[in-house]
Amino acid sequence: MSVLAATALDDVGSAAQRPRRSLNGWSIALFIYATAFYLFLYGPIAIIVLLSFNNSEVTGLPFRGATTHWYEVVFARPDLMSALFNSIALGFISAAIATAMAFFLGLSFRRDYVGQQLVLGLVLLPIILPGILGGIVLLIFFGYLGIRPGLYTTVLVAHVNWVLPFAFLTLNGRLQGLDRAVEEAAMDLGARTHQVMLRVVLPIIRPALVATLLFSFSLSFDEFIRTLFVMGYDRTVPVVLWSAIVDRLAPELPAxxxxxxxxxxxxxxxxxxxxARASKRQA
Amino acid sequence: MANPPTKEMPAAIQLDTATPISVSVRNVYKTFDTTPALKDIALDIRRGEFFSLLGPSGCGKTTLLRSIGGFETPTSGTILIDGKDVGGIPPYGRPTNMIFQQLALFPHLDVYENVAFGLRVQKKPKEQIDGRVKGALALVRLEGYERRMPSQLSGGQRQRVAMARALVNEPSVLLLDEPLGSLDLQLRLQMHEELRRLQRTLGNTFVFVTHDQGEAMSMSDRIAVMNGGVIVQLGTPEDIYERPQSRFVAQFVGHTNLFDGKVIRIEGSRVTVESDGISLAATTPTPVELGQAVTVVVRYERLGLGAGDTTLRGNVAERMFLGGTVRVVMALSGGRLVTADIASTAATGLPAIGEPVALTFNASDSRVLVA
Incomplete structure (x- = not known):
């Protein structure tokens, strides 16, 4: 949830500027809470990093010495490498499609029209729809249409469907904040509609566009549940990882x-x- | 208010009926949903004229300006620019350029590229663009700022960029939508002078929208005062100030005492009006009848302490030192207040607050408004 994380980061920033309070019971309790919070949040990740270098056939502690062996195993296995390639390619394509769709949706939201709220609700629906439900719905949908599962057909649609609401939320704020008078000024100076778009609107929102692309990529890259339902032969990284755990001991998994x-x-x-650059520019 | 013209300023253009019409607005109506914004607007603006649309917010002045620029489509009526009907022509096809209220500079382009924008989209040759952009920046005295971004400029500098950006296209008509609103007073007065200088140097038609009567008076050749979507009075600044035709104009332009009363004596254009038991001498521009209900308009600065046709007596309720003048608020015996602006040099003998005072004015300085 990159959008939520962004606001959380802002909060941390402003907290740093507050005056320090003296230590009392409450602040000690708060300190313990915060420590535990970060321990549980980042501890597992740290342990994964540690285990990825563990010289042991069994995934888990104790630590039996450092090795880069498991990384070599990963890079030597064609199925893992192709999954990595699939995930990256799929991430870029779905990010590009979702960002383009978010851009045009955002443009349409700059005018009021009948059914606008309905469109907004439909765009945001995948956020509140549980992933497993989304997956089942998509599976049934593709089954009815007779579309065979495939990476760049069903999985791509599932990813765009999942990523679009986040892309829209990231980009829409910037688009709504765009001063309409700037576009009018361009038109007044002789720019046709397409020139206004290419010379004014797109350059101004470019940082926001790039940010949207990158967030979308991350979301697509991590997507698992929906992918599992509509996947064909070509697997993505999360699916490969999951099946690796289910099928067998996988010592290369942490790597x-x-x-x-x-x-x-x-x-x-x-x-x-x-x-951050986008919001700085907007100011 | 208006600064005396300096040497570099060419003399004001003489406007008469022989000057060609630049903008002609004919019976223009504009309705937003069901709210009328413009009602039967008709006016001719002459070439090279500095024309102001003056009125309170919501009076329709900006809507009229935007209609001339092509950003609003009149519900009915026609607008001609340089004799050509511009109905249906989008902003990019009109010989007008606009300076926006919030300036609307392109935040992603530096000063040079902001100014060059219009020429670039019109695909002018490179050498010509460079020459004209430099010329425009020199015109607004911004040489050396070419590579600054708008966010690195002061309010006054941004203003100049907006002007250069519009003027570089050599528009037949320059439209200005309250562009000075965000500047502080000192800078605003400076920009008034600058605008006037530019307009006289270039000879374009300027149509200026403002709610500030001082601004309109000091810069304009003519002013159209608007209220509620109609033009309530059109004339030179002197006309508007000296000969207001309605209560609204009298109050909106300048500071005014208004006395409602009845005509009790008529001697040609000079009349006597009785208001709450006080007799007031005034001049009437239109014939009136005995007993007719009228309003007498007396500007603050037309009241004095010396002898006059009318003398009002009361007590000083308030006095404020305004620099060049002292503002005196006098309470008449009935409780109503009369305000006068007395030149500071003449105000030495002014009584203290609570003391009796007599304020006077001449019939030639007060004016009758009919209804």
Whole structure:
């Protein structure tokens, strides 16, 4: 939930500026709570990173010495590498489609029209619909249409469906905040509609567009449940990881997880950076 | 208010009936949903004229300006620019450029590119763009700021960029939508002078929208005062100020004492009006009848302490030092208040608060409004 994380980050920033209070019972309790909070949040990730370097055939503690062996195993296994490629390609394509759709939806929301609230509700529905339900619905839907499951057919649709509401929420604020007078000024200076779009609107919202693309990529990259339902032969990284645990002991799993985490967080972090630039520009 | 013209300023353009019409607005109505914003607007603006649309917010002045610029479509009526009906022509096809209230500079472009925008979208040759952009920046005295971003400029500098951006296209008509509203007073007075200088140098028609009567008076050749979607009076600043035709104009333009009463004596254009037991001498522009209900308009600064045709007696209720003048509020015996602006140099003998005072004015300085 990148959008929520962004607001959480803002809160942390403002808290740092508050005056320090003296230690009393409450603040000690708060300290313990916060420590536990971060321990539970990041502890497992830290342990995964640790285990990925563990020189042991069994996934788990104790730590028997450091090795990069499991990373070599991952990079040597064609099924894992193709899953990684599938996830990245799918992430980019669904991010591009969702961002484009979010952009045009946002443009349409700058005018009032009948049924606007209904459209908004439908766009945001996948957020509140449980993933397992979404997956089943999509499976039935594709079954009725007779569409065979495939990475760039059913899975792509499922991903765009999942990513779109977040892309819309990320981009829409920027689009609604765009000063209409700036577009009028461009038109007044002789720009046709397409010139207004290419020379004014798109350059101004470009940071927000890039941020939306990156967030969307991260979301698609991590998607599991819906993918599982509509997947064909080509698997994505989360599905491969899941089946690896279910089918057998998978000592290379932590290494794969670390790679996944790195790609996913890199996308989101770049997204945050662009979002920050976008809001700075807007000011 | 208006600064004396400096040497570099060419003399004001003489406007007469021989000057061609730049903008002609004919019977224009505009209705938003069911709310009428413009009602039967008709006016001719001459080429090279500095024309102001003056009125309170919601009076329709901005709607009229935006209709000329092509941002609003009149519900009915026609607008001609340089003799050509511009109905159905979008903003990019009109020989007008607008300076927006919030300026609307392009935040992603530097000063140079902001100014060059119009020429770029019209695909003018590069050398020509460069020459004209530099010329426009020189015109608004912004040389050396080419590579600054709008966010790095002060309010006054942004104002100049907006002007250069519009003027570089050499519009036949420049439309200004209260562009000085966000500036502080000192800067605003400076920009008034600047605008006047630009307009005289370039000779374009300027249509200026404002709710500030001082601004309109100091810059305009003519002013259309608007209220409730109609033009209530159109004329030179002197006309509007000296000869208001309605209570609204009298109160909106300048500071005014109004006395409602009945005509009790007529001697040609000079009449005597009785208001709450006080006799007031005034001049009437239109014939009136004995007993007719009228309003007498006396500007604050037309009241004095010396001798006059009418003398009002009361006590000083308030006095305020305004610099060049002292504002005196006098309470008449019935309780009603009369305000006068007395030149500071003449105010030395002014009684203290609570003391009796006599304020006077001449019939030539007061004016009768019919109904």
């Amino acid at each position: 794969m997880a670390v790679i996944t985490i790195l790609i996913s967080t890199a996308g989101s972090l770049c997204g945050f950076a662009f979002a």
